[in-house]
Amino acid sequence: MSTITSKKEVKTIWDIPLESLYSLVTDFYKKEKDTIVLDYEQKIRLLAFFKQEKLGPFSSDKDSDTGYFDVVGSHRRKAWISLRDMSNEEARQGLIKLLDAATPRLKDYALQRWREEQRQLEKENCQDQREEKITQSAPTPPKPVAMKSVLAPAALWCTPKAARDFISQISTSPDHRVEVGPGEALTIQVPTSTKASAIFWEFVTEKEDIGFGLRYQRSPGEGVATYPVDQLLPVTKRDCSEDLILGSHQYMTQGTYMLQFDNSHCTSCKIVYYKVFYQTSTPSQ
Structure with missing residues (x-):
């Protein structure tokens, strides 16, 4: 099982940039959340990281839906508050680390998707370069011109x-x-x-x-x-x-x-x- 221990390691882990890796991880979770086993505390923590990354530090105007008798909502609010002034990058790291520890399939999925995206990008770049070379090498056709005709009188x-x-x-x-x-x-x-x-x-x-x-x-x-x-x-x-x-x-x-x-x-x-x-x-x- 992989672990993420610092911000520096996250930026280079699996040779995938943090922003791209976070997108792949959240995509994986949306598709596989029904098969990923998380306990109650992990789910609360996961949601806190997600809100911190998307909305920044907690404030009451960002969480106005939690009522007095909403026990689960209260736990989620406390988890979000506990992240204090955690940065956007640190919240991404926390979410990735939590899911990576929960399922070994995450790393394989992220690496496979990342390689596929890079191959597609390289393919598109090569195609663009070929089209540019063809355009540069193609002769410019002569512009049609209007000609005067010389006719005998009728x-x-x-x-x-x-x-x-x-x-x-x-x-x-x-x-x-x-x-x-x-x-x-x-x-x-x-x-x-x-x-x-x-x-x-x-x-x-x-x-x-x-x-x-x-x-x-x-x-x-x-x-x-x-x-x-x-x-x-x-x-x-x-x-x-x-x-x-x-x-x-x-x-x-x-x-x-x-x-x-x-x-x-x-x-x-x-x-x-x-x-x-x-x-x-x-x-x-």
Whole structure:
């Protein structure tokens, strides 16, 4: 059976610091108190050490629950008072010494738990060091940058008095017809084709004019987060209820075209008929 005889020995006993050892001992007692054999005086003394360590020296305001006819409470109070000005560390020593004398299992439990905690701590420290080394050795990825694109100008022309013929040719296909509500704007996105080098478009309205513009955004590349959106043709009113409006653009990179139909200036709905196709060896829809 181990014994604790002085404050100096407690700080080094079992190679466990006093504060850590006290935590392990109280944890052991909570789990095993039903199997630890203590007589009445030892239980009273154990509680006195616990209160002294937690609350300090006795004072009546710290023990107001003990009544006049509470015999057990009176004994506990006297045991606490007898510790006088015992320090926090000395109270811990007293509690550990009392339980160590009562059960030989305490030392084995404390040593096992302490070693487990130290191994876990070493494991966590090693993991932190490995993660730090990996972070330090990992190359810093290049920051994505926005790039300016250089594009050829877009072409736009018209075929006079061709609107009715164009509508009669494609009016049966709902894919070539869109409605733009009053005060609204509509954008049709058209991706480029890897098998072509130019895009063509044609459009008319059933009645009245409509605003039209063309935008283009190049697809992101390696190390490039995004390219700016280029306004190839500004949104401008086009008289397209009688004339067929045509246009084309030569592209060198892959991206997305945005055909803009703007009816924000008008209070009536516009029906737009349009067609988009690419130029390969021969133009195809």
